[in-house]
Amino acid sequence: xxxxxxxxxxxxxxxxxxxxxxxxxxxxxxxxxxxxKEAGVRSxxxxxxxx
Amino acid sequence: MKxxxxxxxxxxxxxxxxxxxxxxxxAPTERTMGDVQRIFYxxxxxxxxxxxxxxxxxxxxxYYLIKRNPAADIVALVTAEVGVVFLTVNLVTxxxxxxxxxxxxxxxxxxxxxxxxxWLIYVSYLFLRRFSSSGETPLLAAALAVLGALTVPFVYFxxxxxxxxxxxxxxxxxxxxxxxxxxxxxxxxxxxxxxAFLVCWSRYRLEKLQREVDHAHALESLxxxxxSTR
Numbered sequence: 515x516x517x518x519x520x521x522x523x524x525x526x527x528x529x530x531x532x533x534x535x536x537x538x539x540x541x542x543x544x545x546x547x548x549x550x551k552e553a554g555v556r557s558x559x560x561x562x563x564x565x
Numbered sequence: 566m567k568x569x570x571x572x573x574x575x576x577x578x579x580x581x582x583x584x585x586x587x588x589x590x591x592a593p594t595e596r597t598m599g600d601v602q603r604i605f606y607x608x609x610x611x612x613x614x615x616x617x618x619x620x621x622x623x624x625x626x627x628y629y630l631i632k633r634n635p636a637a638d639i640v641a642l643v644t645a646e647v648g649v650v651f652l653t654v655n656l657v658t659x660x661x662x663x664x665x666x667x668x669x670x671x672x673x674x675x676x677x678x679x680x681x682x683x684w685l686i687y688v689s690y691l692f693l694r695r696f697s698s699s700g701e702t703p704l705l706a707a708a709l710a711v712l713g714a715l716t717v718p719f720v721y722f723x724x725x726x727x728x729x730x731x732x733x734x735x736x737x738x739x740x741x742x743x744x745x746x747x748x749x750x751x752x753x754x755x756x757x758x759x760x761a762f763l764v765c766w767s768r769y770r771l772e773k774l775q776r777e778v779d780h781a782h783a784l785e786s787l788x789x790x791x792x793s794t795r
Contacts (some may be wrong), residue, residue: 518599518600519602520601520604520662520664520665521600521601521603521604524604524607524657524658525585525604525607525659526760527654527657527658528607528611528654530655530761531650531653531654531657531745532764533588535647535764536767538570539764539767539768539771542771542775543771543774545775546771546778548652549778550774550778553781553782553785555570557727561704
């Protein structure tokens with residue numbers, strides 16, 4: 515197989531699209547976990563304050 | 566379940582590397598197009614997987630319309646999103662292949678145009694789900710998905726119904742293919758199908774968790790009427 519710029523571009527762009535999409539899933543998951551953690555701390559704090 | 570995911574992830578990664586080897590090394594070079602024909606091994610499986618995901622989206626949407634099942638709604642959302650990603654790959658790799666072979670990046674023939682229309686329908690579906698805050702959004706989205714799914718057979722059969730620049734299929738009744746090329750195509754389809762399954766699974770878990778958090782926030786707001794903490 516010889517180096518073909520079109521072939522390389524097609525394969526590269528395929529993986530770029532998939533990696534960008536997976537990155538969005540990972541970042542959304544991390545943000546949600548952070549949100550859950552903060553909500554847990556908040557409920558603990560509000561639990562202490564409650565009589 | 567948590568243990569299975571990494572194992573399947575590693576197996577899929579190995580399969581994808583093997584599929585890349587099949588596409589770039591093991592499959593023979595096509596006589597007229599040369600190495601650029603190897604785009605075929607990414608272009609075609611992406612379209613097939615995109616269509617498969619839209620078919621699942623259609624089934625889940627119909628089920629949601631009948632039963633109002635929230636899990637079916639999540640499946641519909643996830644398959645539409647991942648289907649759009651795969652169809653995007655198909656629509657991007659197509660012109661990259663067309664340029665050296667046809668001498669043009671794009672032509673408004675029926676297969677290419679209908680694929681673009683299909684992509685736009687599902688992008689509209691995702692926009693509807695993302696930006697509409699109405700309680701009827703899943704219902705409207707399910708109805709749109711049913712209409713979108715009707716476009717899939719039209720896209721597939723357009724090369725038989727119309728005179729198109731896009732070639733006829735090389736499998737089945739449309740023509741013949743070297744068995745090594747067919748093997749490489751099958752391995753790439755299998756590898757990307759496993760990859761799509763894992764991505765859908767991750768996305769499903771994320772969406773389910775997101776809905777649980779949103780539900781918890783809503784309950785929190787109801788229980789604390791002095792003001793939401795968000």
